[in-house]
Amino acid sequence: MTNPHTPAMAHHATSAKNPLAIQFDNLEQQRFAASLGMWSFLATEILFFGGAFLGYAVYRNWYPHAWAEASRQLDLTWGTINTAVLLGSSLTMALAVDEARQGKSRGIAFFLMLTMVFGTAFLGIKAYEYWHKWHEHLIPGTSFVWSNPATIGPAQLFFSFYFVLTGCHAVHMIIGMALLLIMWFKARRGDYTAEWHAAVENMGLYWHFVDCVWVFLFPLLYLVDRA
Amino acid sequence: MHSHRAAYFTTFAxxxxxLGVTVWAxxxxxxEWAAAVALLIAAVKxxxxGVIFMHLGSESALIRLFATAGFLWLAIxxxxxxxxxxxRSLTPDVVPVSSAPAEPTPGH
Amino acid sequence: MSTPESVMKLSGTETHEPAVGRVAPHSAHAGDQPGRNYLNADYNLWSWLFTTDHKRVGILYLISITLFFFLGGAAAVLFRLELMTPRGDLVKAESYNKLFTMHGIIMVFFFLIPAVPAVLGNFLVPLMVGARDLAFPKLNLASWYIYIIGGVFTIVAVLTGGVDTGWTFYTPYSSTYGNTNVLAAAVGVFVVGFSSILTAVNIIATVHTMRAPGLSWFRLPLFIWAHYATSLVILLGTPVLAITVILVGVERAFRVGIFDPALGGDPILFQHLFWFYSHPAVYIMVLPAMGVVSEIISCFARRRVFGYKFIAFASLAIAVLGFLVWGHHMFVTGQSMYAGLVFSFLSMLVAIPSAIKVFNWTATLFKGSVLWNTAMLYALGFIGLFTMGGLTGLFLATIAVDVHVHDTYFIVAHFHYIMVGGSVMGYLGGIHYWWPKMTGRMYPEGWGRVAAILIFFGFNLTFFPQFVLGYLGMPRRVHDYVPEFQILNVMSSAGASILGIGYLLPLGYLIWSLRYGKPAGANPWDATGLEWQTDSPPPTHNFHEQPVVLTDAYLYEPWEPPAQGHLPQTPPQAHEPAVVGSEGQR
Structure with a gap:
């Protein structure tokens, strides 16, 4: 936490297991600060995706029919399955936090592993969908192929937003998976106790947030108009 | 602290x-209501x-405020x-949006 | 909250509560040694590069933003030289475009935005709230590394050919037509945004959770209020810039056309997204400087700041209203006329909290015992120049005027009055005011005043003629001009050289003072804030004992000569009754 050579650290080193950082008075204060920090970071994330949602809203408003047409090219079955998979990973993440609150290291590790399995499944399905779009020449740019010449421009806009939004979401997933993996090792080592497991709590907040983003992405991208 | 396992499984259900409702809808x-219905269901989810998995239900008012601030700013x-x-299209000397290229039946 | 009873209760219950569970609390003065401070705690390079001490991170930021400031300044020197003559004889049009772009990107993203929050904020926020460090010291160090990585990308973009889009990256030029290093510069801007987000998260968590016992919200220094408001703006604005830069980068890298009119896209959408961040970014630059000015004015007028709550809430009002006005950058773009009217009206509203602050500072000066020292000169300069910048901002918020002067030097002059006349003056004032605290040394006061006066006059000579030039119709971002404009341009360049000397002087004497300056002592200005209650320079964990706050901020009245003792915000001795419950006197 602190500079290893400062006098205060000498004090710190005598209690190596002490999770209380030097700048805090007690663990409740430290926990609240961690939670508040995470929530303020999540507020920034809302606006990060929000900027892309704004562009989406403007163009969908301008070109409702072209966007409906383009949206129907997405694979609804795989999209729905993927949504279920991701919601499942949120459940396991919530259960991991639940185990952490009771200080059960093995339970934390188990549910973190399950969360990673679901996360991997989600990314695998997403990769398959991307590959499929590549195959169908639906990647925007010079090789974009579209049967209706009247809507080729807006259809490309739709797919640009599809790839930017799902791509940003996938990057968040990948970062989350990396953090989960580190956390899994630490949980097995017994780093988290009932008294101090703010990292697991914050990991949960991040993972659920990424899930919420997908909860909006799914209807906005896959369900523009299926009637 | 006792376990909330049952609540999490209920929430997941x-x-x-x-999810089924939104696909069906x-x-x-x-x-025109399709988007509103889809967004409403997403908001409920x-x-x-937020309330159950992310424990906003039992968090302090300050943290709930930060959780809503992002949405408020997005709304702005x-x-x-x-x-x-x-x-834009109400402004006489600006090219109306509805004459923008490539949309056969403009939205407004 | 401010009755003596509640104070005592607070201080009694909040100091060193027994910790949760079996964990032992840290004591504030564990292992303290006399003569040790954050600077001499360790000397090797690693102890700086891996430090988590907020004061050392502040110093790292100070060094790096100073480098960027002079880099951006060098570009300005070159194009001011070019503008001495109507023909383009020093640089070609392309090089000129790259120079002003480099100046803009470096000054906005790598100097102005981090200047006060990341240097002074980092250093002072924990000291002012009576904490041992920021809430997340490792994130704080990470923020500096992220800043450096962003800076490296930007410098690489400049060295490998430059960027010519202007700092605004307007599409479709940036996404489709420009053939310079837009991507590298965009990555730099994207990356550096994270460093300010981390700083903001840290400040917010620290102010909310780590205030000393008794330090209620309305006892906080106004510097803290300003930084809190700034952090909110950073949190809610910066991510929008990040996604905007990603969209431009994707469009440019993969030729997909997100803002491309050829596919039915809208370049004006880019401007909405860009200004949703970049207009509030103006407040990221100026709000912290306002916080600095509140501290300096109150200290050197030896008066309680007038209308404390008004200034505090004005900071929050500016932060909120600042998000509602971005469309005034887009009056002539094809934005809806009706949206333009609303944006015009809302822009006028921002003037209200800004004016409240200016009036309150002036009222604080009224009948005060004003000391004309260096920091005060900068603060007074801030008030005058910021007022001019703000008032010309009202001209620009008026659609009819804006149509006339849009994209002329009038705009350039206006925002330099805010950003240089406001932010840079505030930053320099703050650096001088807290230099004794940061380094433990006094700077030479005479040189300080000379530099402050040079900067004030140099600044006005540089930018006032640009108001005239712009009103007469000289467009910005063009490297040659009609001969009629030469005299005003020569005046501006002459002013710029005075300004340059004014900026180099502090660099010289402040470095000189590190070795030869008089030792400062804990509280050379006889100021009241918590940061003055500890050593100069402070020890690694800031305070020898946990401070407990018993009074409001800025209790400079009644004015007594320094020799007879100061009025600290944490009086161990008794001098309470007249000041503690004095809400009614305001």
Whole structure:
């Protein structure tokens, strides 16, 4: 936490297991600060995706029919399955936090592993969908192929937003998976106790947030108009 | 602290039901309301995740405030920007949006 | 909250509560040694590069933003030289475009935005709230590394050919037509945004959770209020810039056309997204400087700041209203006329909290015992120049005027009055005011005043003629001009050289003072804030004992000569009754 050579650290080193950082008075204060920090970071994330949602809203408003047409090219079955998979990973993440609150290291590790399995499944399905779009020449740019010449421009806009939004979401997933993996090792080592497991709590907040983003992405991208 | 396992499983079940509802709703003809219905269901799911999975139900008022601030600011951004787009075609000397290229039946 | 009873209760219950569970609390003065401070705690390079001490991170930021400031300044020197003559004889049009772009990107993203929050904020926020460090010291160090990585990308973009889009990256030029290093510069801007987000998260968590016992919200220094408001703006604005830069980068890298009119896209959408961040970014630059000015004015007028709550809430009002006005950058773009009217009206509203602050500072000066020292000169300069910048901002918020002067030097002059006349003056004032605290040394006061006066006059000579030039119709971002404009341009360049000397002087004497300056002592200005209650320079964990706050901020009245003792915000001795419950006197 602190500079290893400062006098205060000498004090710190005598209690190596002490999770209380030097700048805090007690663990409740430290926990609240961690939670508040995470929530303020999540507020920034809302606006990060929000900027892309704004562009989406403007163009969908301008070109409702072209966007409906383009949206129907997405694979609804795989999209729905993927949504279920991701919601499942949120459940396991919530259960991991639940185990952490009771200080059960093995339970934390188990549910973190399950969360990673679901996360991997989600990314695998997403990769398959991307590959499929590549195959169908639906990647925007010079090789974009579209049967209706009247809507080729807006259809490309739709797919640009599809790839930017799902791509940003996938990057968040990948970062989350990396953090989960580190956390899994630490949980097995017994780093988290009932008294101090703010990292697991914050990991949960991040993972659920990424899930919420997908909860909006799914209807906005896959369900523009299926009637 | 005792376990909330049952609450999490119930929430997950509710989320699955809502997923089914949103897919079903997309297949019935709702016209202009389709987007609103889809967003409403997504919002309900988000509230469920936020309140139960993310423990907003038991967090302090300050943290709930930060959790809503992002949405509030997003609403500001969307509302003001879209009000520009919605009123552009009312301005006589600006090219109306509806004559923008490539849309056979414009939205307004 | 401010009755003596509640104070005592607070201080009694909040100091060193027994910790949760079996964990032992840290004591504030564990292992303290006399003569040790954050600077001499360790000397090797690693102890700086891996430090988590907020004061050392502040110093790292100070060094790096100073480098960027002079880099951006060098570009300005070159194009001011070019503008001495109507023809383009020093640089070609392309090089000129790259020079002003480099100046803009470096000054906005790598100097102005981090200047006060990341240097002074980092250093002072924990000291002012009576904490041992920021809430997340490792994130704080990470923020500096992220800043450096962003800076490296930007410098690489400049060295490998430069960027010519202007700092605004307007599409479709940036996404489709420009053939310079837009991507590298965009990555730099994207990356550096994270460093300010981390700083903001840290400040917010620290102010909310780590205030000393008794330090209620309305006892906080106004510097803290300003930084809190700034952090909110950073949190809610910066991510929008990040996604905007990603969209431009994707469009440019993969030729997909997100803002491309050829596919039915809208370049004006880019401007909405860009200004949703970049207009509030103006407040990221100026709000912290306002916080600095509140501290300096109150200290050197030896008066309680007038209308404390008004200034505090004005900071929050500016932060909120600042998000509602971005469309005034887009009056002539094809934005809806009706949206333009609303944006015009809302822009006028921002003037209200800004004016409240200016009036309150002036009222604080009224009948005060004003000391004309260096920091005060900068603060007074801030008030005058910021007022001019703000008032010309009202001209620009008026659609009819804006149509006339849009994209002329009038705009350039206006925002330099805010950003240089406001932010840079505030930053320099703050650096001088807290230099004794940061380094433990006094700077030479005479040189300080000379530099402050040079900067004030150099600044006005540089930028006032640009108001005239712009009103007469000289467009910005063009490297040659009609001969009629030469005299005003020569005046501006002459002013710029005075300004340059004014900026180099502090660099010289402040470095000189590190070795030869008089030792400062804990509280050379006889100021009241908590940061003055500890050593100069402070020890690694800031305070020898946990401070407990018993009074409001800025209790400079009644004015007594320094020799007879100061009025600290944490009086161990008794001098309470008249000041503690004095809400009614305001």
């Amino acid at each position: 509710a989320l699955m039901v809502l 997309a297949h019935i003809h709702l016209g 988000t509230v469920l995740i 951004m969307l509302a003001i920007t879209l009000s520009d787009y919605e009123t």
